[in-house]
Amino acid sequence: MTIRMLRLISQHVFFFILTFSGRLGISLGPSLPCLSCPYVTGCGGVCYLRMLQSPMGGLGMNLAVLFTQRGLQALAAFGLFVVLVALFGQSWCGWTCPFGLLQDYAARLRNKLRIREAILSDRAMFTIKIFKCIFFVYLLIIPVLITLGLAHSDLTLPYCAICPVKLIMPLITGDPTYLNLDFTNSVLLTESVVLIVFSGLVLVGMFFKTRFFCLICPMSLLISLFRPIFLLRLIKEPAACLGCGNCRRVCPTTIDKSAPLSNDLKLSTKHIDAVRGFAKSCQGCFNCAQCCSTEGSLGIKFGPKVIFRASRSYAAKLLKRKSFH
Amino acid sequence: MPSNIPQAPSNAILRLQARRDKISQLAANEIKTKIESLKARPDYKIEYSYFLDLLSAPLASRLAAINKPAVAFLCQVAPLELIEAHGLHPYRLFGGHHASERLSAPNLPAVMCPMLRSLLGHLMTLDLGGDDSFKALIIPTMCDWTVKFDSLSNLCGLKLPKVHLMDPSRVKNSPQAPKRWLGETSSLNKFLESLSGRKIGPRELSRAIETYQEAYLGFSQLIDLKRKLRLPQIWFSVIASSFYLDTVQNWTKAVKGLLAALCLKDKIETNDGHNKKSQNVFLAGSPIFFPNFKMLDLLEEAGLMVVIDDLCSSERLLPGPVFITDHSFYGLLTALSQRYHLGCLCPTFADHHHAVNKFTNIFINPIFKGIIFHVLKGCHLFDLKSLAVEPNVKELGIKFLRVETDYAKEDANTLLTRLEAFGSSLGVA
Numbered sequence: 001m002t003i004r005m006l007r008l009i010s011q012h013v014f015f016f017i018l019t020f021s022g023r024l025g026i027s028l029g030p031s032l033p034c035l036s037c038p039y040v041t042g043c044g045g046v047c048y049l050r051m052l053q054s055p056m057g058g059l060g061m062n063l064a065v066l067f068t069q070r071g072l073q074a075l076a077a078f079g080l081f082v083v084l085v086a087l088f089g090q091s092w093c094g095w096t097c098p099f100g101l102l103q104d105y106a107a108r109l110r111n112k113l114r115i116r117e118a119i120l121s122d123r124a125m126f127t128i129k130i131f132k133c134i135f136f137v138y139l140l141i142i143p144v145l146i147t148l149g150l151a152h153s154d155l156t157l158p159y160c161a162i163c164p165v166k167l168i169m170p171l172i173t174g175d176p177t178y179l180n181l182d183f184t185n186s187v188l189l190t191e192s193v194v195l196i197v198f199s200g201l202v203l204v205g206m207f208f209k210t211r212f213f214c215l216i217c218p219m220s221l222l223i224s225l226f227r228p229i230f231l232l233r234l235i236k237e238p239a240a241c242l243g244c245g246n247c248r249r250v251c252p253t254t255i256d257k258s259a260p261l262s263n264d265l266k267l268s269t270k271h272i273d274a275v276r277g278f279a280k281s282c283q284g285c286f287n288c289a290q291c292c293s294t295e296g297s298l299g300i301k302f303g304p305k306v307i308f309r310a311s312r313s314y315a316a317k318l319l320k321r322k323s324f325h
Numbered sequence: 326m327p328s329n330i331p332q333a334p335s336n337a338i339l340r341l342q343a344r345r346d347k348i349s350q351l352a353a354n355e356i357k358t359k360i361e362s363l364k365a366r367p368d369y370k371i372e373y374s375y376f377l378d379l380l381s382a383p384l385a386s387r388l389a390a391i392n393k394p395a396v397a398f399l400c401q402v403a404p405l406e407l408i409e410a411h412g413l414h415p416y417r418l419f420g421g422h423h424a425s426e427r428l429s430a431p432n433l434p435a436v437m438c439p440m441l442r443s444l445l446g447h448l449m450t451l452d453l454g455g456d457d458s459f460k461a462l463i464i465p466t467m468c469d470w471t472v473k474f475d476s477l478s479n480l481c482g483l484k485l486p487k488v489h490l491m492d493p494s495r496v497k498n499s500p501q502a503p504k505r506w507l508g509e510t511s512s513l514n515k516f517l518e519s520l521s522g523r524k525i526g527p528r529e530l531s532r533a534i535e536t537y538q539e540a541y542l543g544f545s546q547l548i549d550l551k552r553k554l555r556l557p558q559i560w561f562s563v564i565a566s567s568f569y570l571d572t573v574q575n576w577t578k579a580v581k582g583l584l585a586a587l588c589l590k591d592k593i594e595t596n597d598g599h600n601k602k603s604q605n606v607f608l609a610g611s612p613i614f615f616p617n618f619k620m621l622d623l624l625e626e627a628g629l630m631v632v633i634d635d636l637c638s639s640e641r642l643l644p645g646p647v648f649i650t651d652h653s654f655y656g657l658l659t660a661l662s663q664r665y666h667l668g669c670l671c672p673t674f675a676d677h678h679h680a681v682n683k684f685t686n687i688f689i690n691p692i693f694k695g696i697i698f699h700v701l702k703g704c705h706l707f708d709l710k711s712l713a714v715e716p717n718v719k720e721l722g723i724k725f726l727r728v729e730t731d732y733a734k735e736d737a738n739t740l741l742t743r744l745e746a747f748g749s750s751l752g753v754a
Contacts (some may be wrong), residue, residue, distance in 0.1 A: 107650075114527045116653035122500075210650065240686040243497065243679035244668030249660055250648045291648045296688030309688070315646045316545045319538050 002318060003290050003308065007095055014096040017044045019173060031080040033223050034097035037169045039178065048081045049219055053139045053157045060143025085223050089230035091284030093220055099165050099213065107210040118208040128215050129281065135159055136218040154187045159218065161191040164199035211252040215281055231303045234289060240297040247288035247298065253281040290318055344428065349450040351424035356381055359616035368557060372583040376563050379570040380615055384451065385458050387570050388416065398463035399471050401637045402493055402669050404661045407514055409573065410533035411521040416569045420444030421614030423732040432480045438470045438703045439731045440614065445481045460520050461487040463513065467673045468706050489516045498676045503663055510662035527654040534647055534657065540573050541643045543580035548640055550587055551632060552692060558608065558631035559621045565642045566615035604748065605632045605692060610699035611707045612638035617732050620699050627744035632692050635670065635683055644668050672710035684718050694751045695724035702731045724750055
C-alpha cells in the first residue's frame, strides 16, 4: 500500500467520523487541529479555532475564571491541541481535515473536466496568504475586545461567523440552515452577507486552485506556529536533490522543495530540515516525498526515526498504480 | 537544344558517391562486427535479439517499418511525448560509427565533437535530400556544436529537412527559465501541428505521456537489475540505443519480455550489487552510442562493472517519472516541459550543483567505489563538468578517473592500462 492510498483512506475515514459520528455518540472533543465544523449537525469533533474564539477558552477569557474549573478545561483543551499538533504536525491538514477532502474532490472534478488550474504568481500567493494572518488576528482580538466592552457582543465567535466551512459543510450534509441572511441586527446581517460572499468565493477558488482555502485558513497558520515541536516532519537532503521539480508540481500549495538552499557547491552529508519544506502553507500530505525519484532526497521522519525515504523504485510504484495521473 | 537531356555526373560527384558507398560499407561492417561480438558473449540471451535486430537494420528501412512519419531530434530535452502525441515518431539522431567520421572530417573543424562528426558523416551516407527519412529536425541548442549544426550540415553538403531550434534557458535557477522553456515547448507544439496538420488536446497528450511512463517503468526495472549487477552495462546500452528504432509500445513489450527472462534467471542466480564490491563504478560524462562501445568494452576488460551511469545515452535516456496534478493541456505541457528541463543534468546549464549532487549523493554512494568520467575530445561541456565534480567526490573519499578519448581505436591500449591501474586502486584483483 502506498502512502497516497493510506492518506486517501485516512481522509475518508476522518471525513465520516468528523462529519457524522456524533450521531452515533462518538465525539473526539473540542481540540481538533482540523476544520471539523461544530455547525454540522452530528459532527464527531470540534475544530480548536472555536475554542480559541469563545469567551471560555481563548484570549477573551476573563482572568477571574482562569483558575476555575472552566479555566482548567480550557487549558486542558489547549494542552491536548498542542499534543495532537506535536504528534502529527501539519499532516492534520492533509490527512484528516474534512474540508480539505472536499477541496481535493473539487480539484479532481476540475481535472476530469480538463480545466486548467489557476496559476498564482508569487506575489499573488503572498497577498492571499496575508488574509490568513488577518483572519488569525481577527479571531484572537475580537474576543478580547468583547471582554473589554469595546466590541459588539454579537461578534462572539467572530471567525466562525464568516468561515465558509460553516456554510459549506452543513450544505454537504443536506442542511441549508446557514444559507440565509440574518436580519436581527446590522452586525449579524453583515456577518451573514460576508459568510455567503466569502463561501461563494472559496467555492470558486477551490475549483480553480487546488486547496485554495488552505492558503487562507487560520488553522493552518496556528498549526504552523508549533513547527519546532513537530514529531512527524519532512526531511530534505539538499546534497541529494537533482532539482527535477516533481515535488513542486505535486504540492497542493506549490512549495518548491527542490529550490537550492544555497548556490555554492558546498556539500552536506547531514540531514537537514528543509526550511522551505515547512512553509506555513504545507499540508503535510507528503506527496512531494513520494513523487521524488532521487534516492534519499526527501523523506519523512517521526521523532528521531526516518520512516520513509524517497527512491526511484517508490516513484515507479506510484507510476504503476497511475497515482497522480 | 532541349535542356532535359540527362547529363553525365562529373568525376567529382562520382568520386564522392564512391567514397560514400565505401564508408557506408565500412559503417555497416562496423555494426555487423559489433553485433556478432555481442552475440558471441556468454551472457547473450535470445531476448536481446530484438534489440540487436533493430540496431542492425538500415535506418531508412527501420523507420519505414514504424509506419509513422519520423521527426528527428538532437538532444534529450525535446519532449518525446509531445512528438508522439502528434502521431509522429521521435527519433534521436546520434553518431556512433567511427567509419562515418572519415566522410565528414575533411569538411569540418579538426577538433570537434566526434559524436556530431560521426553523425554528419552518417547523414551524408543516408543522402537526406533524396529520401524522406525525417519530416523535420528539432535541435535543442544545448552546446555550441548543436547551435551550429545547421551550418556544419551545409559544410558537409547536407540538405536538412525543416529545422526547428529550441533555446534551453541555460540558467535553470532563474525564475524566468521554466517559463521560457514552457514557451519553447509551446512553440514546438505549434511546429509539430504544422507538420502533422492537426491540433492535439489533453487526451492525446495524456495518452502519449502514459505510453512513455509505461516504457519508463520497464526501463527503471532494467536500472534496478543493473544496480544489482544482473544486467551488464553493455547490454543496457544496447537496449537504450535501440529505443528510437521502433514504436515505444513494441520496445516496452520487448523490455518486459527481457525482464521476465532475467528475473527467471534471478531465481537461480543471485548476485547483489549492493555489497560494496570493489569493481563497481559509476560511469559519467559524454554519451556513448552504438556501435562505438569502445569505452564499455575496455571497462569490462579491466574488470570494472558499471552499476550506475549518468549518460544521456543510457540511464538518462528517459527523463523519469512525470507526475501530473493539472490535467488540462496547459498543465500537461507544463509538467512535461519542467520534467525535461529542470530534471536535465546536462552540463550545459550554468547552475549545475544539482548535477554534482548525483555523484555525491550518499544514498547511492555505497554501491560504487569509483567514478570514471568519460570525456569525448572536443566536448568542452563535459570536460568542464569533470573539473567541477572531481574535487567534490574526492572530498568524500571516492576515487575518480577522467578519461579523454574519441572514436578511434588507437588509444585503446593506453586507456586499458589506465583503467586497470584505476581498478587496482579500487582493490580489483
